[in-house]
Ligand SMILES: Cc1cc2nc3c(=O)[nH]c(=O)nc-3n(C[C@H](O)[C@H](O)[C@H](O)COP(=O)(O)O)c2cc1C
Ligand code: SF4
């Protein structure tokens with residue numbers, strides 16, 4: 459029998475999803491399958507089409523941004539052709555909720571002609587910890603890694619099996635209304651507290667902030683992000699070697715509003731568990 463060959467494709471701005479993707483890759487390789495790790499975070503990496511013909515299965519791993527995978531990821535999926543290939547999804551999130559991400563991404567992948575087999579969600583530090591939040595700083599835990607091992611085993615079983623499984627997710631409550639409102643977002647007219655700028659003079663002009671921004675929104679000359687296109691992923695803040703780029707001052711204080719707004723405590727977030735999702739009822743928003 460030929461060796462199973464699996465692609466692990468991920469988007470990751472502050473390395474949470476990248477770390478999970480890498481851990482999944484390692485566990486799959488322990489099960490004697492081959493893997494390729496493909497990072498679709500940089501703008502240019504999503505310009506050329508993705509050749510997937512040689513893989514027996516594809517794993518897609520994305521962070522949750524406001525209840526969905528990042529908008530740029532959703533647009534990228536639209537341009538793929540899965541040619542009936544099996545795939546699995548996983549999402550990382552910062553302790554609030556995965557919202558509609560499982561259902562919505564499953565629909566997009568099906569429309570792109572993939573056969574979605576199962577999903578999972580993993581907890582990790584919130585992106586905005588780069589600006590002083592303290593959500594889930596201690597994750598991944600040993601329990602999270604156990605789910606990584608379970609996920610890898612399931613992927614190998616699913617992608618090597620000839621039998622047809624049927625993965626169905628129920629449409630989450632309120633999905634249509636939320637999607638309608640997201641289709642016509644209000645036009646941004648000013649810089650928000652999640653649009654970073656360079657605040658420290660020391661800049662080596664390494665251009666990383668420009669070349670690695672997932673949406674080409676950072677201008678290393680002016681030190682400003684374009685607030686109309688910036689998706690607030692914090693990658694520029696995370697990678698600047700001089701820590702010269704920061705989110706707005708108000709961002710740190712925003713953590714208290716976040717907790718109050720969502721009726722959350724740090725204890726409640728820490729108690730959440732990573733999990734596999736193989737049945738409809740597990741993914742309810
Ligand atoms: C714009 C934005 C929106 C987010 N929305 C959510 C959310 O709806 N629920 C949640 O729990 N975490 C949310 N997060 C946190 C990220 O999902 C989480 O930290 C993720 O693991 C980051 O992965 P990465 O480092 O691979 O980019 C959001 C982060 C950003 C930047
Ligand atoms: S990543 Fe930092 S050091 Fe490099 S060009 Fe951008 S602001 Fe300057």
Ligand code: SF4
Pocket residue numbers: 653654670671672673674675676683684687688689690691692693694695
């Ligand atoms: S400019 Fe915005 S979109 Fe680009 S890396 Fe920075 S936070 Fe992310």
